[in-house]
Amino acid sequence: MVKAVVLGAAGGIGQPLSLLCKMSPLIDVLSLFDVVNSPGVAADLSHIATKAGDFKGEQQETEDAKKAALSGADIVIIPAGVPRKPGMTRDDLFKINAGIVKDLIVACSKYCPKAFILVISNPVNSTVPIAAEVLKEAGVFDPKRLFGVTTLDVVRAENFVAELLNQKDSSKFNIPVVGGHSGNTIVPLFSQTQPSVDIPADKLDGLVHRVQFGGDEVVKAKDGAGSATLSMAYAGFRFAEALLKAAKGEKGIVEPTFVYLPGVEGGDAIAKATGCDYFAVPVELGPGGAEKAINIVSKANDYEKKLLDEATKALKTNIEAGVNFVKGASK
Numbered sequence: 001m002v003k004a005v006v007l008g009a010a011g012g013i014g015q016p017l018s019l020l021c022k023m024s025p026l027i028d029v030l031s032l033f034d035v036v037n038s039p040g041v042a043a044d045l046s047h048i049a050t051k052a053g054d055f056k057g058e059q060q061e062t063e064d065a066k067k068a069a070l071s072g073a074d075i076v077i078i079p080a081g082v083p084r085k086p087g088m089t090r091d092d093l094f095k096i097n098a099g100i101v102k103d104l105i106v107a108c109s110k111y112c113p114k115a116f117i118l119v120i121s122n123p124v125n126s127t128v129p130i131a132a133e134v135l136k137e138a139g140v141f142d143p144k145r146l147f148g149v150t151t152l153d154v155v156r157a158e159n160f161v162a163e164l165l166n167q168k169d170s171s172k173f174n175i176p177v178v179g180g181h182s183g184n185t186i187v188p189l190f191s192q193t194q195p196s197v198d199i200p201a202d203k204l205d206g207l208v209h210r211v212q213f214g215g216d217e218v219v220k221a222k223d224g225a226g227s228a229t230l231s232m233a234y235a236g237f238r239f240a241e242a243l244l245k246a247a248k249g250e251k252g253i254v255e256p257t258f259v260y261l262p263g264v265e266g267g268d269a270i271a272k273a274t275g276c277d278y279f280a281v282p283v284e285l286g287p288g289g290a291e292k293a294i295n296i297v298s299k300a301n302d303y304e305k306k307l308l309d310e311a312t313k314a315l316k317t318n319i320e321a322g323v324n325f326v327k328g329a330s331k
C-alpha cells in the first residue's frame with residue numbers, strides 16, 4: 001500500500017501533479033493538502049475511477065489537518081509556495097517560501113518521518129537545506145529520503161537538444177544536469193549525453209543559457225500569471241514515479257536530483273570536489289531512496305568545468321542562506 005501526499009495541491013503545479021498521481025498505478029492512497037480549495041480539488045479528482053482511491057483534501061492550516069494528510073505517507077511531494085512574476089529571481093521567493101517549507105517539513109517530521117520528501121518549492125537551492133536542517137533538529141533526517149526536484153532542468157535539456165537537432169523524440173536522450181536549480185547554478189553536461197550528440201560549437205552557449213534560464217521563458221510568457229506548472233507537474237511526477245518504481249525493487253533507475261551529498265554513498269567525493277554539501281547529481285535510486293551518487297562531475301570537459309566553477313560559487317551562498325534560516329531561528 002503506497003500513500004502519496006501533495007502539499008500545495010490546489011496550486012498551478014499541485015493540481016496537474018495530483019491528477020498524474022491519481023492516474024498512477026503505483027499509488028494506492030492519495031492525500032491532498034493546501035491552505036485553499038483542496039477539498040474541491042479532491043472532490044473533482046474523486047470522480048475519476050482509478051486505483052489511487054480513498055483520498056481526501058485537507059484544507060485548514062491546523063495541526064489536525066496536517067496530521068490527517070501526512071500520517072502513514074510513503075512519499076510527500078511539495079509544490080507549496082509562491083511562484084515568480086516577471087523581474088523576480090527565485091531567491092526573491094525565499095522570504096515567503098522558506099517559512100512555508102519549514103512549517104510543512106516540521107509536520108512531516110512529526111507525522112511521516114520515514115517518508116520520501118520531494119521539494120519543488122523555490123528556491124530549491126535553499127529550501128532543501130531548510131528541509132534538511134528541520135529534519136536534523138527533529139532527529140529524523142535521512143539524507144537518502146530527501147530530494148530537491150531538478151527534473152525540469154533535465155526535461156528542458158533533453159527537449160531543447162532534440163529541437164536543435166531536429167529530432168522529434170526527446171525521450172531517447174539522457175542528459176545529466178547537475179549543480180542547483182536557478183540560473184547559472186544549473187549545469188547541463190552535454191558531453192555526457194547518452195547517446196552522444198554533436199552540438200555545433202556556435203550553438204553551445206545559447207543552448208546552455210536556454211537550459212539555465214528556461215524558467216524565465218515561461219515566466220515571461222505567462223506575463224504575471226506565474227511560472228512553469230504543467231511541465232513541472234510532468235517533471236515532478238517523472239521523478240516521483242522513478243522513485244516509487246525503485247522503491248518497489250526495479251533496478252538501474254538513475255535520475256539527477258539535488259541531495260545532501262555527505263549522506264549518500266559516493267557523495268563525499270563530489271562534495272569535496274565542488275565544495276558544496278548539496279548538489280544535483282545523477283543518483284541511483286533504490287528501496288531506501290538515494291542509494292548512490294554518481295560522480296559525473298569529475299568527467300566534465302574544460303568548458304563545463306568553467307560552468308561548474310560559477311555554479312558552485314552561487315550555490316554555496318544559497319545553501320548557507322537555507323541552513324542559517326533554520327539554525328539562526330533556533331539560536
Ligand SMILES: NC(=O)c1ccc[n+]([C@@H]2O[C@H](COP(=O)([O-])OP(=O)(O)OC[C@H]3O[C@@H](n4cnc5c(N)ncnc54)[C@H](O)[C@@H]3O)[C@@H](O)[C@H]2O)c1
Pocket residue numbers: 007008009010011012013014033034035036079080081082083084093097100103104119120121122123124149150151152153181226227228229232
Ligand atoms: N523545482 C522546480 O523545478 C519548480 C518548477 C516550477 C515551479 N516551482 C516552484 O513551485 C512553487 C509552486 O508553484 P505554483 O506555480 O504551483 O504556485 P501556485 O501559487 O499556483 O500554487 C502554490 C500553492 O501552494 C499553496 N500554499 C501556500 N502556502 C501553503 C502552505 N503553508 N501549506 C500548503 N499549501 C500552501 C497555495 O495555496 C497554492 O495553492 C513555487 O515556489 C515555484 O517557484 C519549482
Ligand SMILES: O=C(O)C[C@H](O)C(=O)O
Pocket residue numbers: 083084090122152214215216218219227228
Ligand atoms: O522559473 C521558475 O521560477 C519556476 C521553475 O523553477 C522553473 O524552472 O520553471
